[in-house]
Amino acid sequence: MTSTPYIVNDVMARRVIAVAPDATFKEIVTAMERWKITALPVVKGEGRVVGVVSEADLLPKEEFHGRRPGLIEQMRNLSATAKAGSTRAEDLMTAPAITVHPDAPLPQAARLMANHRVKRLPVVDANGTLKGIVSRADLLKVFLRSDDELADEIRHTVVNHLFPVSRSRIKVTVTHGIATLAGQVRDSDLIPVAVRLTHAVEGVVDVRCRLATEAST
Structure with missing residues (x-):
């Protein structure tokens, strides 16, 4: 009775900037600055998404710059202190990545973003291969x-x-x-x-x- 609902494939960006697991900290920051993005999928092999590295993953490097966290501080936030000492995407990234399939309805993508508090989702096929990326702004395109x-x-x-x-x-x-x-x-x-x-x-x-x-x- 109603028209076919919009799906992620209808609004996603197909050009995606991604990095390999061995990408260095500086390469990641440079890519974010150049392309004006706040997160990058980390892909392995033929494009399989293994994680996402975001600005939040990089901030501990600045947070603990020039000082060594105490034992209690390390125990309270093991992930952040570990990332502060990391230099490559595979150690900095959040894994597994929260992803969505191209045929997912837009409300499903919106719920994933809200539940996991992320601003964008890598779009992957059944094999986990990167096909695009969908952002909050993309989900709002239907209102245009x-x-x-x-x-x-x-x-x-x-x-x-x-x-x-x-x-x-x-x-x-x-x-x-x-x-x-x-x-x-x-x-x-x-x-x-x-x-x-x-x-x-x-x-x-x-x-x-x-x-x-x-x-x-």
């Missing part, structure tokens, strides 16, 4: 769809299917991503279904329902 495009999709995938008889009496408008359904329908039970399906259209920010049954007017 035009109001006219959203209105057309709502009419075709929601109104025309749910209300084949009443559709001529239903007006669909979208303003700044907010969809409004107005008019008269025969079956009141279908009104909440219409609202739910309209919410599910990729790029819709919110839904205003002004539908009423013919008998109530």
Whole structure:
């Protein structure tokens, strides 16, 4: 009834800057600065993702620069103090990497980012081979769809299917991503279904329902 949901493959970046496990600390920092990114997938062999190295993984080097952490401090944060003394991606990276498949729905990618508190996810195939990268900004691209495009999709995938008889009496408008359904329908039970399906259209920010049954007017 509804259009095919957007998946990661629809919005991901296919050009990815990655580093090998033996990349040096300075090479990693240089790549981040050159490409204006905050994290890099670490790939091995034919492109299999083995980890991700981010700015957070590099900061302990500065945090403990010029001083040696005490025993208690080391015990409290073994990972950070270990990374402070590391110089290569394989020792600095966070592993295993949190990844997502190209056919994953966008809400799944968003939940992974939120649950693991990361800003981007390497996109890998069934073999773990790097295919792209998806960021928070990429997930928001669906909200750049035009109001006219959203209105057309709502009419075709929601109104025309749910209300084949009443559709001529239903007006669909979208303003700044907010969809409004107005008019008269025969079956009141279908009104909440219409609202739910309209919410599910990729790029819709919110839904205003002004539908009423013919008998109530």
